[in-house]
Amino acid sequence: MRRVFAREEVCIACRLCEVACAVEHSESKHIITAMRHEHPKPISRIHVEVDGPFSFAMQCRHCEEPLCAQSCLTQALRKGEDGVVRYNPDYCIACYTCMLACPEGAIVKASRGTWKGVAKCDLCPDREIPACVAICPNEALLFGEAWEWEAMQTPAEPPILARGGHRA
């Protein structure tokens, strides 16, 4: 399965991924409407962490052994046959055990009126490429198989530099 990987060497902490994620998971999927007129404001399931010049974007890794789903007290979090770890709010009892279990800190609280639950990356089921990857101007977020990513970390050739630039 393809996942999203982050490269801290080329992340500039622009936080466009956070905006794109929030908009993608909003009701209107329209940036102005989503950010200005939707209540509660849509939340991003990716967060950029910054420490001085260092930064990177963090989101669910869709683990091979997902501790969140293995710890979930209900069946709200489950790993699908395709490897994607999905959240179904209908079963959630907002116990937050997943937050204590996830080694990445990739699960955030969410609420809507009296409903309480969580939110996490779903790899954007309505899109071919996740919104965060599509918007990243520096290819600091990459979408691919885990082995492709691993191969990039130990290149046979000199490191491949990212070809930056915006895309449609």
Next chain:
Amino acid sequence: MPKYVIVGNSAGGVGAAEAIREVDPCGSLAIVSDEPTPAYSRPGIAELVAGAKTVERIVYRDDDFYRKLRIETYFGRPAVRIGLAERKVYLEDGEELEFEKLLLATGGTPIRPPMEGADRAGVLSFTTVADALALRARLAAIGSGAGGEASRVLVIGAGLIGAACSDALVRAGVKPIVVELRDRPLNLLLDEPASELARRAMVKAGVELICNATVKEVLGRPDDDRSVGGAVLADGRRTDCGAVVVAVGVRPRMDLAAKAGLKVNRGVVVDQRMETSEPGIYACGDVAEAYDCIYGGNRVVPIWPGAYRGGRVAGFNMAGRSALSEDATVMNTIKYFGMSLVSAGEINVGGQDGYETLRRLDLDGPDAGRYRKVILKDNRVVGFVFAGEIERSGIVNWLLRQKVDVSRFKDKLLSDSFDLIDLPAELRRAHYGEATISQAQRQLGWGRRLSHAASPRTNGGIISGN
């Protein structure tokens, strides 16, 4: 073809069944349960009492789960004996199930402390769907929520199950009286300051909490002596109530194992493969006494994630893929009464020799209700309690389970904003790759080997190997 039999259809049993089927799609697999229903979320029964969810919404797996995994189900049928020599499990109704590998995921039985009048109608437990439905029916019968002393509910125990029950009652509009034997609520899960936060939250929610107390006798109603009308505490105090919920915890249900002569202590003793003293027979979950990586030995840890993950390890081993339970330990979240609390590992060892306690507490100030405590031993996290900000607690839990030396960044652990970026770069990178490649794949040298064949490029954020 191996025959797998699992007794117990809950977190542990389901965890094992899923693992077995990942390895062995063919062997026959049976699950036995004395409960009549498909697996459900045991903690979820509180939602039934609160009226927040229906039975259909607390199921642990969808309808087609057993069919898809080709599991024969024996529901509503207690297992009464294990025949070691003939390798059979005997059910109460006479059915005999042959096994090659057996898992005991029988959980716990609610503890019923002795008290007079405990057989009166309206004295209930709180561990099954049937218990929750009985409590709801009782609430309806006594007109609870409509006020009046006899319509109050007394809950015995302010531990995890007692807190779950009393929170559900509050949400259902009933103000419970909670009687706790020890001096503070949730004393097994929390340290003193966190218990104090819990106490305040309970009282604020309208719970009448009576600590250092026990119930001596359950009284009948003036108009019907067989039905609960009140209770007398050990110190002589009397209170009116229309129901008594005994929620002091569970004890490992190890009669099957004990009768068969398996090694038992506080629970059924298992090794790190979750195998009992009898080869081919495994145990997990609330019934098992298994390895705890922080405690450094075997003990009973009655938590849902532990049952599922222990079941998963057992299932792999049963199906022939070796697996070890190496990083299991206690962890809990408490969301009751509007609280946001997490705890993991050893949390009540502060002050003892060799332990270092990092602590930040604000009981009454502007940050009231925020609390962070981390306990270290040899610069490794062995326990922590957080109240308030808990979203990144999983990272600290990872440090704890992996026994990471935190000396270089321990000052940051108490910060509400502690995050992955606070880890040293090389630790962060090791951590980063870990999740997405399984251990088996890594042993094969996956990425490294492939890197010579393919030189992946990126285009538009997509990695493409060519």
